[in-house]
Amino acid sequence: MIGRPDPRRTRRLKDSIPGLQSMLGRLPTVRTAPVEDRLVPWAGLEGLLLYILPLPLLPGAIVELAVGRLDTFLADSMGFALLMAGGWLTRRGIRAARAEQQVRFVRLQRWPLKSLGGALTAIGAGVTAHLAVGHGIPISLAFAGIAALGFHLAYGFEPLGRPRPFDIGDERARQVANALGEAEARLLDVERSATAMTNPELKSRVRRISAQGRAILDQIAERPTDLFRARKFLNVYLEGVQQVAEGYARAHRQADSQELEQSFRNVLVTVEEVFEEQRQRLIKTDLMDLDVQIEVLKKQLQREGIA
């Protein structure tokens, strides 16, 4: 399990990469907006309609309360709450679905948020039609049905029984899946930091490092026993890169310093080398295993008098 990195090993990383120590000392980590909101500029707007449509219910409820009609005040309030909750769940569902397209190992929220949001929207429309406006049950059901159909066309209900991200049969496989998920979350943070950088060279370096990192995770997923060999990479280097990239992205927004840029560049160059080395080491292990297998096969063939 990767968990928190061993501070002694992190100290070694800080010593081994020039400039990392001073950057980490200068820049504490912070969490920023979700990655998907940064990657797609209009992502924050989808589903807003569901917040706007119930708005007339709010002044309605206030006026009902002012004139002392508690039943219609409660009906308006209930409709408003249901519809707003539906909008909120839908927007969270949309965001989760978008994030899911970028990740392979992170285990995401498995609740069908968008479908729940759609159900609340339909129920909210029906309840408002029946209790707040006074329509009969058939007409209220028609309003709920039209709302559900509209929701399905505009945002889509999620299919039931979505696949689990991993086939995690045993405890060790689950550990590997968790470690990969945590490592991927760090890479997502790194990618998010890259979107905030203005220097195209540094941005592309960070993106290249992230792609290298993903390639290593893919390799570990193909052969989970590699996890134990790649533990240092997961524990120390990814965490270091994440901190430095986040710190740089934040610091250069506040002050553009050539010195900071250069030390960040030095860090990135070293990290790129380390990542490539790590990847090669995993590939070499693969080749060594293949050599052993070929040797075993040769001996078997000789023993059986075929070769």
Place this chain on the structure above:
Amino acid sequence: MSELRPPSTPPSPRRPLALRMLGMLLLVWSVGLVSCQALFVL
């Protein structure tokens, strides 16, 4: 330990813009209409 291969997550198919617009129109017609009715049925 066998290979851990998560199912790839293809981007969810997006409906054509016309259908999405129709969906929004239906939402306006149902949710928006009942909200406005509730406001004017005071």
